[in-house]
Amino acid sequence: MKIFNLVLALIFFSFAALQLNDTPGDVLFWVLIYCLVGLVSAFGAFDKYNMWIIILGLGTALYRLFRDLPEFLMWITSGTPSIVEEMKATTPYIETAREFFGLILCIMALVYHYIRFTRMKNRKLAAESQQEN
Numbered sequence: 001m002k003i004f005n006l007v008l009a010l011i012f013f014s015f016a017a018l019q020l021n022d023t024p025g026d027v028l029f030w031v032l033i034y035c036l037v038g039l040v041s042a043f044g045a046f047d048k049y050n051m052w053i054i055i056l057g058l059g060t061a062l063y064r065l066f067r068d069l070p071e072f073l074m075w076i077t078s079g080t081p082s083i084v085e086e087m088k089a090t091t092p093y094i095e096t097a098r099e100f101f102g103l104i105l106c107i108m109a110l111v112y113h114y115i116r117f118t119r120m121k122n123r124k125l126a127a128e129s130q131q132e133n
Helices: 002-021 024-044 051-077 092-132
Strands: none
Touching: 002 024, 002 092, 024 051, 024 092, 051 092
């Protein structure tokens, strides 16, 4: 799991670096959310978790996901045109669709870490209760 988490951290830090050329209003959010997931993954490689950071990241990503949902649905109703043909988004909903999928990746990674954290915590509690008996 250590290598998987380190690779995951590297991927999200790379995503953050790619956002540095984004529009000034957007760059801060994306760099922060991708770095947050990267840091959670890096610390997770060493079994160091902070549940509140994971919950903060999940809450932030879910808020943005639901905020962008109408534009994402507009992309779907327009026939899901390709979002990868050109790097410069020609319509706003193409950029939103790309961001939507980025948020889904963040949420998936954070849910993975939340589940891993709770399993580690439950194993630790079970081991402690067995020692008491």
